Amino acid sequence: MKTKIEFRGVSKSYGEVQVLHDLNFSIEENEFFVLFGPAGAGKTTIMKLIAGLEFVSSGTILIDGKDATAIAPEKRKIRMAFENFTLYPHLTVFENLASPLRNNKYSKQEIKNRVQKTAQMLEIDPYLNRLPKQLSGGQKQRVSLGRALVMESGVYLLDEPLAHLDAKLRSELRSEFQNLKTSLRNSTVVYVTHDYTEAMSLGDRVCVIEDKKIVQIDTPQSIYNNPRNVSVARMFGQPEINILPMETDLHKKTVFNQLFEIPLAGTPLEAHLDLYGKPSVIFGCRPRDWEFSLEHGYFQDGFVQGEVVGFEIKNFRGIILSRLENGQYISVSCDEYSPVAPGSRIYLKPNPAAGYLFDADTEQNVSLGREM
Numbered sequence: 001m002k003t004k005i006e007f008r009g010v011s012k013s014y015g016e017v018q019v020l021h022d023l024n025f026s027i028e029e030n031e032f033f034v035l036f037g038p039a040g041a042g043k044t045t046i047m048k049l050i051a052g053l054e055f056v057s058s059g060t061i062l063i064d065g066k067d068a069t070a071i072a073p074e075k076r077k078i079r080m081a082f083e084n085f086t087l088y089p090h091l092t093v094f095e096n097l098a099s100p101l102r103n104n105k106y107s108k109q110e111i112k113n114r115v116q117k118t119a120q121m122l123e124i125d126p127y128l129n130r131l132p133k134q135l136s137g138g139q140k141q142r143v144s145l146g147r148a149l150v151m152e153s154g155v156y157l158l159d160e161p162l163a164h165l166d167a168k169l170r171s172e173l174r175s176e177f178q179n180l181k182t183s184l185r186n187s188t189v190v191y192v193t194h195d196y197t198e199a200m201s202l203g204d205r206v207c208v209i210e211d212k213k214i215v216q217i218d219t220p221q222s223i224y225n226n227p228r229n230v231s232v233a234r235m236f237g238q239p240e241i242n243i244l245p246m247e248t249d250l251h252k253k254t255v256f257n258q259l260f261e262i263p264l265a266g267t268p269l270e271a272h273l274d275l276y277g278k279p280s281v282i283f284g285c286r287p288r289d290w291e292f293s294l295e296h297g298y299f300q301d302g303f304v305q306g307e308v309v310g311f312e313i314k315n316f317r318g319i320i321l322s323r324l325e326n327g328q329y330i331s332v333s334c335d336e337y338s339p340v341a342p343g344s345r346i347y348l349k350p351n352p353a354a355g356y357l358f359d360a361d362t363e364q365n366v367s368l369g370r371e372m
């Protein structure tokens with residue numbers, strides 16, 4: 001079953017309050033499409049519009065080229081799983097999975113086959129005879145998801161299916177979702193998350209939504225390499241990108257503040273700086289793209305000093321948080337596992353070739369075009 005969904009100039013208001021503004025995008029047949037953005041951005045509202053649980057205030061949604069307003073929700077062949085889905089406590093896992101099929105008058109044999117297939121896909125087949133209370137949190141979550149996936153469908157709408165799980169379970173299920181993606185390759189999946197690692201690892205394309213609007217739609221790698229603005233750059237990356245307001249020296253080809261100067265001559269940013277041409281700019285550089293030393297004299301020039309204020313280990317890498325004399329915080333990631341003591345002096349130097357320039361007024365990326 002193949003389904004394509006198109007939004008053309010779609011806006012949505014609840015009473016006086018607009019929550020989506022002029023959305024234009026397409027979700028392709030068989031695509032795993034991730035809606036990503038902060039809380040309240042309008043992600044769930046988009047899902048409800050696709051499902052037919054809400055109606056557009058203006059614009060059109062096309063499902064396989066047909067105006068969706070003419071298609072009743074039950075005719076849309078869409079299956080949904082929202083974050084707070086529940087299981088029937090008195091029914092076994094098998095019966096919980098079978099109930100949507102029974103409601104849709106599937107034959108006994110077909111129910112058996114589809115429940116088995118779904119349970120295998122989600123690796124819950126050993127628990128088919130158990131009651132929900134005999135399952136772990138992650139297993140319950142998978143059964144809930146199974147209830148959405150057990151019915152054949154052109155579109156699956158999955159709204160934060162990994163929400164409310166602890167970090168370890170989330171990461172386990174995230175890798176299982178990779179397999180699930182393969183099993184669902186004949187369907188269109190729209191997946192909502194506000195977790196950037198989920199968006200990065202699952203999406204064929206990611207649609208970043210912020211403040212009622214689409215900010216960027218692209219492959220996860222392209223968004224990471226070429227974030228459209230400061231806000232997307234901050235959302236895509238953990239630890240977050242360092243953002244420094246700087247002045248420009250167009251003759252020397254540098255950006256600078258009262259503490260240090262970053263030379264851009266000979267880097268891909270040089271041409272972008274020339275084109276930009278304004279006196280103030282925002283320089284962005286991810287934590288992994290900084291060098292650091294705890295020894296004075298290690299760098300000859302182009303470094304800034306700070307004080308270490310924190311150290312943590314995340315994803316097998318150390319992260320040093322430091323504060324510069326002007327109060328600005330800088331995170332750098334490092335291979336070392338040995339903590340750096342708070343209060344230590346630290347000398348930091350960004351790799352300008354890996355940096356970004358953002359317009360000081362609009363915060364738009366003025367250094368797009370990076371290939372990595």
Ligand SMILES: Nc1ncnc2c1ncn2[C@@H]1O[C@H](COP(=O)(O)OP(=O)(O)OP(=O)(O)O)[C@@H](O)[C@H]1O
Nearest residue numbers: 014017019037038039040041042043044045046194
């Ligand atoms: N039925 C409603 N009536 C009025 N306002 C609503 C209604 N449903 C949602 N909203 C508002 O619309 C905005 C978008 O909500 P939505 O649930 O789509 O966001 P979201 O991106 O899914 O957020 P979250 O990640 O927190 O679930 C929010 O400001 C919300 O308060």
